[in-house]
Amino acid sequence: MWGHSNAMAQGTVQVTHTGTSRWRRRTGEYASLAAALEVAADGDVLTVAPGTYRENLVVQRAVTLRGPEGSPGSVRIAPVDGVPLTVRASAVVQDLHVEGQDAAAPAVLVEEGTPELMDVRVVTRSAAGIEVRGSARPTVRRCTVDNPAGIGIAVVDGGGGVFEDCEVVAAGQSGVAVRGGAHPRLERCRVHHASGVGLSATGENSGLEAVGCEVYEVRGSGVQVTGRATAHLTDCDVHRTTADGVTLDTDAVMTLADCRIHDIPENAVDLRSRSVLTLTRTSVRQFGRNGLSVWDPGTRVDANQCEIFDSTGDYPAVWVSDGATAVLDSCRVHDVPDALFVLDRGSRADVVDSDLSQVRNTAVSVSDGATAQLDDCRIRDAATGAWFRDHGSGGTLNNCTLDGTQTGVIVTKGADPTIERCTVESPAEAGFYVSAGGRGSFLNCRVTGSSGYGFHVIDGCRTTLRKCRTERCARGGYEFADGGPGTDAGPLVEDCTSDESGGLRPPMARETAVQTVPQSPGLLGSIPGQRTSEQAPPPAAEEPVKPTRTSKAVLGELDALVGLENVKREVRALTDMIEVGRRRQQAGLKAASVKRHLVFTGSPGTGKTTVARLYGEILASLGVLEKGHLVEVSRVDLVGEHIGSTAIRTQEAFDRARGGVLFIDEAYALSPEDSGRDFGKEAIDTLVKLMEDHRDAVVVIVAGYTAEMERFLSVNPGVASRFSRTITFTDYGPGELLRIVEQQAEEHEYRLAPGAGEALLKYFTQLPKGPAFGNGRTARQTFEAMVERHASRVAQLDDPSTDDLTLLYAEDLPEQP
Numbered sequence: 001m002w003g004h005s006n007a008m009a010q011g012t013v014q015v016t017h018t019g020t021s022r023w024r025r026r027t028g029e030y031a032s033l034a035a036a037l038e039v040a041a042d043g044d045v046l047t048v049a050p051g052t053y054r055e056n057l058v059v060q061r062a063v064t065l066r067g068p069e070g071s072p073g074s075v076r077i078a079p080v081d082g083v084p085l086t087v088r089a090s091a092v093v094q095d096l097h098v099e100g101q102d103a104a105a106p107a108v109l110v111e112e113g114t115p116e117l118m119d120v121r122v123v124t125r126s127a128a129g130i131e132v133r134g135s136a137r138p139t140v141r142r143c144t145v146d147n148p149a150g151i152g153i154a155v156v157d158g159g160g161g162v163f164e165d166c167e168v169v170a171a172g173q174s175g176v177a178v179r180g181g182a183h184p185r186l187e188r189c190r191v192h193h194a195s196g197v198g199l200s201a202t203g204e205n206s207g208l209e210a211v212g213c214e215v216y217e218v219r220g221s222g223v224q225v226t227g228r229a230t231a232h233l234t235d236c237d238v239h240r241t242t243a244d245g246v247t248l249d250t251d252a253v254m255t256l257a258d259c260r261i262h263d264i265p266e267n268a269v270d271l272r273s274r275s276v277l278t279l280t281r282t283s284v285r286q287f288g289r290n291g292l293s294v295w296d297p298g299t300r301v302d303a304n305q306c307e308i309f310d311s312t313g314d315y316p317a318v319w320v321s322d323g324a325t326a327v328l329d330s331c332r333v334h335d336v337p338d339a340l341f342v343l344d345r346g347s348r349a350d351v352v353d354s355d356l357s358q359v360r361n362t363a364v365s366v367s368d369g370a371t372a373q374l375d376d377c378r379i380r381d382a383a384t385g386a387w388f389r390d391h392g393s394g395g396t397l398n399n400c401t402l403d404g405t406q407t408g409v410i411v412t413k414g415a416d417p418t419i420e421r422c423t424v425e426s427p428a429e430a431g432f433y434v435s436a437g438g439r440g441s442f443l444n445c446r447v448t449g450s451s452g453y454g455f456h457v458i459d460g461c462r463t464t465l466r467k468c469r470t471e472r473c474a475r476g477g478y479e480f481a482d483g484g485p486g487t488d489a490g491p492l493v494e495d496c497t498s499d500e501s502g503g504l505r506p507p508m509a510r511e512t513a514v515q516t517v518p519q520s521p522g523l524l525g526s527i528p529g530q531r532t533s534e535q536a537p538p539p540a541a542e543e544p545v546k547p548t549r550t551s552k553a554v555l556g557e558l559d560a561l562v563g564l565e566n567v568k569r570e571v572r573a574l575t576d577m578i579e580v581g582r583r584r585q586q587a588g589l590k591a592a593s594v595k596r597h598l599v600f601t602g603s604p605g606t607g608k609t610t611v612a613r614l615y616g617e618i619l620a621s622l623g624v625l626e627k628g629h630l631v632e633v634s635r636v637d638l639v640g641e642h643i644g645s646t647a648i649r650t651q652e653a654f655d656r657a658r659g660g661v662l663f664i665d666e667a668y669a670l671s672p673e674d675s676g677r678d679f680g681k682e683a684i685d686t687l688v689k690l691m692e693d694h695r696d697a698v699v700v701i702v703a704g705y706t707a708e709m710e711r712f713l714s715v716n717p718g719v720a721s722r723f724s725r726t727i728t729f730t731d732y733g734p735g736e737l738l739r740i741v742e743q744q745a746e747e748h749e750y751r752l753a754p755g756a757g758e759a760l761l762k763y764f765t766q767l768p769k770g771p772a773f774g775n776g777r778t779a780r781q782t783f784e785a786m787v788e789r790h791a792s793r794v795a796q797l798d799d800p801s802t803d804d805l806t807l808l809y810a811e812d813l814p815e816q817p
Contacts, residue, residue, distance in 0.1 A: 034058070050074035057085050074097075075096050076098075081105075083108075084124075085107070090115050091113070094116075100126035103127060105126060107126040112134065113135075118142060120140075121143070122144065122147065128151040132154070132182070137161045145168045152171035155184040160184055172195050174194060186213050192216045200225075207232075214236065219242045219243075221241060221243045225249075227250050231254045237259070244293075245284075247271075259279075266288055272296050274297070277302070278302045280303075284309075285307070291308040292319065293319045294318075294325070296324055300324065300325045302327045303327065307331065313337070318339065322347065325349070329351075331354040333357075341365045347371070356382065357382070360383065361634065363379045364386040367390055368393065371393070371395040373396045377397075379402040382406075384405060385407070385424070386417075388412070397419045398420050408431045409432045410435075410438075412434070413436050414439065420442075420443040431455060439464075442455070442465045447470045447477070449472045452475045453476055457490075458481040467496065470500075477500055478496065557614060562743065567728075570727045574596070597701065602730065603731055605778065613661075616630050630661045632663045633664055638650045646679040658694075668712035700723075738760050738779075744779070744780060
């Protein structure tokens with residue numbers, strides 16, 4: 001019904017819908033709903049009876065237009081073309097179902113005033129479901145847009161307004177598009193199943209504010225801000241996109257507070273071209289490429305109290321390049337392939353009071369002239385804590401702790417960082433490692449519990465060590481190797497001490513501080529992508545090394561490994577083929593051609609690297625390879641960041657492996673399933689050509705999970721044809737894990753007490769065998785945990801016996817994870 005508010009005393013007018021679609025009132029009839037709207041005055045109420053109205057409605061007065069109560073969707077506004085509903089006043093529109101068919105016009109157009117749209121459902125195939133423009137500032141509540149042909153909600157040309165509890169259930173383009181200086185606010189809205197960007201803001205003075213919103217299942221980026229536009233998202237979720245989660249480009253400015261970005265196949269957040277992003281208390285997880293990808297001079301991201309974790313790809317979690325800047329304050333980055341990569345001159349990362357943990361490769365990588373500064377940070381459980389890679393790369397690590405790494409800090413190829421008041425605890429190979437012309441200043445640093453060296457400086461690198469300390473380093477606190485006879489090179493050491501001798505005497509001259517030691521293949525093998533440089537002196541081990549063991553002796557070591565019976569048979573069969581072929585040649589007979597390149601498949605910790613090392617030694621003992629050494633690399637060492645750099649890196653890795661074995665771990669990462677813009681194919685193509693051109697110089701072994709390697713070989717037939725056979729490394733059973741613990745105990749002069757073996761067998765039987773199961777690594781970690789618990793127990797005894805000091809009991813077993 002509608003009535004003139006200034007004439008209510010005269011009575012109200014009832015408007016009903018009849019079979020002839022005519023509008024009636026006491027004093028006259030109207031031929032259409034549009035005619036009724038024409039005569040209605042401000043404040044009047046029109047209640048529309050159920051039915052379908054083929055009219056283009058224009059609301060130009062502050063009336064209320066609504067469907068009947070209790071019958072949602074019963075009033076359909078569905079003209080054959082044009083705009084079904086236009087609002088040009090501060091009206092109220094409620095409980096209508098709007099349908100449009102015009103691809104050149106919106107279904108609902110709000111042009112003026114501050115109208116309220118409530119419980120309106122737009123099901124249309126229009127240019128936009130709802131369009132707000134000009135001076136209009138509507139309040140839109142509980143409205144739904146289903147527009148598979150165009151934009152869901154468009155706010156343009158200075159428009160604004162508030163959208164509360166609205167939903168875009170389908171859009172053929174962007175879910176919500178803001179441009180032309182518009183600036184809407186979205187509260188508790190949901191945007192999904194859009195064929196374009198979920199939320200888009202473009203152009204100078206355009207702005208978007210979203211609070212408590214969710215964007216998901218979109219075929220594009222979740223949120224895109226470009227061309228000097230701004231956006232502020234608070235307590236929002238962005239997930240399940242097909243492109244980047246959040247994209248900023250060309251002077252865009254954005255804040256994300258208390259947001260969650262997850263399940264993104266590409267970059268979770270990507271910013272370029274002088275864009276600025278501020279993140280606070282925001283989590284980024286399950287991303288296929290970078291969690292944060294920051295490019296170009298003037299581009300900057302500031303993250304405070306954020307968490308970036310659980311990568312599903314093989315890319316660094318945070319990527320800063322081409323002169324960009326990233327600041328991470330009180331953040332956590334964990335369960336990722338690499339945590340932070342900073343590269344290119346002018347690029348900078350500042351990380352304060354943050355945790356980087358559970359990193360499969362390198363926690364912090366600085367290269368190509370970039371700078372990184374870490375203050376009061378904690379790096380745990382990473383293959384490499386921090387790696388300053390090349391000339392011009394540097395920065396500072398100040399008051400940081402690095403725990404559970406293979407190598408704490410690596411400095412190579414002219415890089416010159418300052419490492420001050422840092423502690424490396426329990427590294428597997430070295431606390432600090434400097435090679436190939438690396439420099440660096442290490443001040444008041446400490447290494448404890450290293451399974452290798454504390455400080456390992458080779459190639460005569462001019463490193464400075466002042467007031468450093470090492471404790472409990474298995475191979476020695478300090479190890480220096482020079483760059484060759486007669487060179488004035490080596491580290492400068494002042495006031496450094498070790499628990500081995502109480503101190504490290506400062507040398508009279510630089511040359512006396514240098515000791516020549518054999519090159520350590522174990523340590524070098526753990527550093528992926530190490531390359532020679534013009535500044536670096538040639539390595540001491542360039543001359544061919546005559547193998548000291550026969551193939552029989554090496555096969556004996558292979559046989560001594562726990563389990564791996566199938567692997568042992570395969571290697572022996574291959575060895576026998578090569579040996580018999582060599583003898584046939586010596587006898588003047590034809591020898592069958594044997595392809596020596598191999599594929600190793602299986603889970604981590606099953607001995608693939610160990611067998612690869614022994615295989616190289618076997619081939620060297622048979623005269624097939626010159627040296628038989630092992631060079632271990634992965635994707636990060638072969639694939640460059642720029643066009644052309646991948647071929648160079650791959651060539652350098654191949655050259656380092658000449659005369660030995662090139663072992664490519666997780667080789668399937670060179671060919672990700674979504675590899676359209678990936679440089680991994682360049683590495684594969686380069687490798688295939690090198691294998692063909694230098695077929696007798698290097699043996700290549702590619703390794704990784706079984707299913708992933710099968711896919712890798714199936715999509716790269718050129719690679720598959722170069723390999724003679726695939727050797728599968730099965731997971732260790734409980735009995736084999738027990739034998740590994742027994743071997744560890746014997747090696748370290750411990751014994752299993754009666755009942756401990758049975759307890760271990762039960763422990764390994766019940767141990768979860770999920771994707772994180774480490775096989776042999778798990779057995780070794782279990783032994784180490786038992787030793788630690790044993791030490792805690794025995795330390796309470798005043799006068800322990802030999803049995804007390806050596807026997808490990810069932811009670812020393814750790815709890816199941």
